[in-house]
Structures are given as C-alpha cells and as structure tokens.
Amino acid sequence: LVGFEERCFDSRLASGRTIFATQRTSADHGAQLLHLELEAVDRGRRETLLLPDLPAERFETVINDVAAWRLVPVIERVDRLAVLLDGDRLLDVDTRWVATAQSETLLRGALETEVALPETIDVVVTKWDKVVAARGEAVAEDAIATLFATAGRVTSTPIPTAICVAARSTTGTVEPGFGLADLLERWLAPTSRRVPPDVAIDLGNRAFAHFRAPVDS
Amino acid sequence: MNTAALTVMIGLPESGKTTFLAALWHVVNRGEVELELDHLEGDQTYVNRICDEWRTCIPTVRTSRAVETEVAMFLHNKAGDVVELRIPDISGESYNDFWEHRGWAQSFDNVVTAASGIMLFIHAGNLRQPEFLDELAVLTGEQEQDEEPAPEELVEWSPAEAADQVKLVELLQFIRARMDRSIPVAL
Numbered sequence: 563l564v565g566f567e568e569r570c571f572d573s574r575l576a577s578g579r580t581i582f583a584t585q586r587t588s589a590d591h592g593a594q595l596l597h598l599e600l601e602a603v604d605r606g607r608r609e610t611l612l613l614p615d616l617p618a619e620r621f622e623t624v625i626n627d628v629a630a631w632r633l634v635p636v637i638e639r640v641d642r643l644a645v646l647l648d649g650d651r652l653l654d655v656d657t658r659w660v661a662t663a664q665s666e667t668l669l670r671g672a673l674e675t676e677v678a679l680p681e682t683i684d685v686v687v688t689k690w691d692k693v694v695a696a697r698g699e700a701v702a703e704d705a706i707a708t709l710f711a712t713a714g715r716v717t718s719t720p721i722p723t724a725i726c727v728a729a730r731s732t733t734g735t736v737e738p739g740f741g742l743a744d745l746l747e748r749w750l751a752p753t754s755r756r757v758p759p760d761v762a763i764d765l766g767n768r769a770f771a772h773f774r775a776p777v778d779s
Numbered sequence: 780m781n782t783a784a785l786t787v788m789i790g791l792p793e794s795g796k797t798t799f800l801a802a803l804w805h806v807v808n809r810g811e812v813e814l815e816l817d818h819l820e821g822d823q824t825y826v827n828r829i830c831d832e833w834r835t836c837i838p839t840v841r842t843s844r845a846v847e848t849e850v851a852m853f854l855h856n857k858a859g860d861v862v863e864l865r866i867p868d869i870s871g872e873s874y875n876d877f878w879e880h881r882g883w884a885q886s887f888d889n890v891v892t893a894a895s896g897i898m899l900f901i902h903a904g905n906l907r908q909p910e911f912l913d914e915l916a917v918l919t920g921e922q923e924q925d926e927e928p929a930p931e932e933l934v935e936w937s938p939a940e941a942a943d944q945v946k947l948v949e950l951l952q953f954i955r956a957r958m959d960r961s962i963p964v965a966l
Contacts, residue, residue: 580926
C-alpha cells in the first residue's frame with residue numbers, strides 16, 4: 563500500500579496542497595508493479611490485481627515505433643490492456659486531435675503486434691468530470707468512435723465498450739471515483755488468462771512470500 | 780485446566796495499549812472481573828508503575844523504544860479456561876517502522892504467528908484521516924483553488940505521512956501473510 567499512498571499523497575489534504583496533483587511516474591525508475599488483492603465479498607472470490615506503473619516516455623517510444631510494444635515491461639503477461647483517452651485534452655481543439663491520434667496509434671499498434679487480444683482491450687476515457695462540466699460528451703463520443711473504427715480496420719473481433727472514469731472529481735458533476743467500479747469489475751472478471759511460466763523463486767518471509775510457487779525439495 | 784489461548788495487543792502510537800494494560804492490571808488485581816490471575820510473566824515492576832500512574836490519573840508515559848518490554852498475563856475463568864494475554868508493549872513508533880520498512884523483529888513475529896486472537900487498538904479521537912482534496916471539495920461545494928500554497932507550506936511525501944487506516948490495513952495484511960489460518964481480530 564506504500565506505493566499507492568505515495569502516488570495519491572499529493573491529492574490528499576495532508577499534503578498541504580489546494581490543487582490536486584499526481585506525481586509523474588519517473589522515467590529513472592524501472593517498471594514498478596502495484597499489487598492489490600481484492601475480494602468480491604458477495605461472491606466470496608479473491609482476485610489479484612497487478613498494475614504496472616510505467617512512465618509516459620515508454621509509450622511515447624511505442625507511438626513512434628510500433629515494434630517497441632514488445633519491449634514494454636511485463637507486456638507478455640498482461641491479461642487486460644487499457645488504452646486511455648485524456649478527457650481534458652479532448653475538450654481543447656488545440657490538443658484534441660493529438661490526444662485522439664496518440665491513443666489511436668497505441669490501440670492500432672497493440673492490435674497489430676498482438677500484445678493483447680481485442681476482447682481484452684479497454685478504451686478508457688479519463689477526467690470524465692471535466693468532460694461533463696464542459697458538456698463535451700459528444701466530442702468524447704466522436705473520439706471513442708474514431709478509436710473503434712481504427713480497431714475495426716485491424717481486427718474483426720470487437721473490443722469491449724468504452725468506459726468513462728473520473729478518478730478524482732474537481733467539478734462536482736460526477737462523484738470522485740466515477741466509473742472505477744465498472745472498470746475493476748471488467749478487469750477482475752475471469753478471462754482466458756495466459757498460462758504463467760513455471761518459475762520457483764524464494765522470496766523469504768516478506769509479505770509477497772505467500773505468492774511463491776512450491777519449490778521441489 | 781485447558782490450554783491457554785494467546786491474545787496479542789497491537790496498535791499505532793498513542794492508541795491506548797499501555798493505558799489498557801494498566802487498567803486491566805488494576806481490575807484483575809482487585810478481582811473486579813470474572814477472570815482471575817494465574818500468573819504473570821515479565822516485569823511486574825513495569826505493570827505496577829503504569830498501573831499506579833493510571834490510578835492517579837497521570838497520563839501513562841508513552842512506551843519508547845528504549846523501554847520496550849513484553850508482559851504475558853495468564854488468566855483463567857471458573858471453568859478453568861486459560862487466556863494468555865501477551866502484550867508486546869513495544870512502542871507505537873515500532874508499528875510505524877513495520878509500515879515504513881516492511882519488516883519486524885523475529886521476537887514479534889514469534890508472538891504474532893502463535894496468536895489465536897488479536898486486539899487491535901485504534902484511538903477514535905486521534906486518527907490521521909485519509910481525506911482527498913476532491914472529496915472535501917464535494918462536501919464544501921468549493922471548486923478547485925487557483926493557487927498553490929507556498930512551497931515551504933507543502934508537505935513532502937514520506938511513508939509516515941500515510942493515513943492511520945492505511946497503516947492498519949497494511950499491518951493486518953502483514954499479519955495475515957504470516958498466518959496459515961484465520962484468527963479473530965477485535966477492534
């Protein structure tokens with residue numbers, strides 16, 4: 563949880579800030595995995611969620627070189643891939659087309675290089691509170707349609723419907739955390755998961771030790 | 780007489796562990812509870828001192844790392860059931876260390892892994908809350924501010940700045956990760 567706390571600290575009152583902020587993921591650090599173990603209490607099912615936290619620079623490389631998708635850390639093991647559309651950037655005509663084109667390139671590249679199956683890709687429109695406050699839903703729908711059309715040119719298998727989220731909400735138009743429950747539900751649904759390689763690693767007695775594979779004596 | 784069930788007291792700084800121990804020692808000594816003292820393991824001078832302070836309404840001195848000790852109180856009821864109440868009276872700061880450094884002493888691990896129950900102490904009036912700025916904005920109806928406070932007014936992130944709720948969840952996760960069974964936790 564330290565990793566999550568560090569990332570959300572600048573959005574907390576305890577930070578002394580008045581403007582919400584999120585630390586940028588440093589390109590100096592290697593790939594970091596954030597781990598959550600969640601339980602659907604009513605279904606009695608526990609699921610492990612591992613979220614790679616990668617710097618934006620990594621995806622700038624992918625936008626410029628589709629083959630770089632294969633070099634993205636842990637990409638061979640992902641069960642779901644979220645392609646983000648920055649809702650805030652969609653609202654400004656100066657940034658709208660670049661934002662849409664970059665997401666389009668990422669989506670097309672992921673499908674062409676087959677780093678994720680079409681049915682495991684989620685198009686996620688972020689900062690939905692700002693979109694609603696600016697009455698930009700139609701603009702966002704156009705951008706989503708563009709992405710789906712792009713996907714349709716690469717594969718005949720449909721990708722799931724887009725999800726609109728507002729992790730924070732600064733406008734009061736939607737609640738903080740809007741759409742995240744739907745996204746989590748989709749991420750944690752049973753999928754045709756890739757078979758992990760058989761690796762035995764002794765992690766000692768740390769908190770992650772209960773994930774270790776049995777080691778033959 | 781039945782085998783003792785081991786209960787362990789844990790909690791963040793100033794959550795009331797030592798005060799509870801002092802009050803418990805008082806009521807057990809005076810026979811004000813159904814449980815009777817079987818025997819005490821550990822430093823009786825220490826529990827007597829904190830109990831005296833408690834009786835005279837002197838705020839119990841917070842446990843520092845230098846005086847960390849362990850007391851085990853063996854109590855039994857009329858049916859002969861024994862409860863071993865083990866109080867690793869370690870400083871609350873040590874619990875912060877568990878969170879910050881993701882590790883604890885072997886002696887604490889031995890106690891926790893042997894526990895059949897845990898009493899988790901939370902100071903209801905002194906909690907570091909996990910408020911988000913946007914949640915506050917929704918509650919107050921105020922919009923996002925235009926200006927940040929001066930840099931010297933901003934708090935730099937460190938694990939110690941995390942909300943108590945988060946630290947406690949992580950502490951319980953650590954304990955669960957070291958357990959091979961479910962045990963009751965009393966708040």
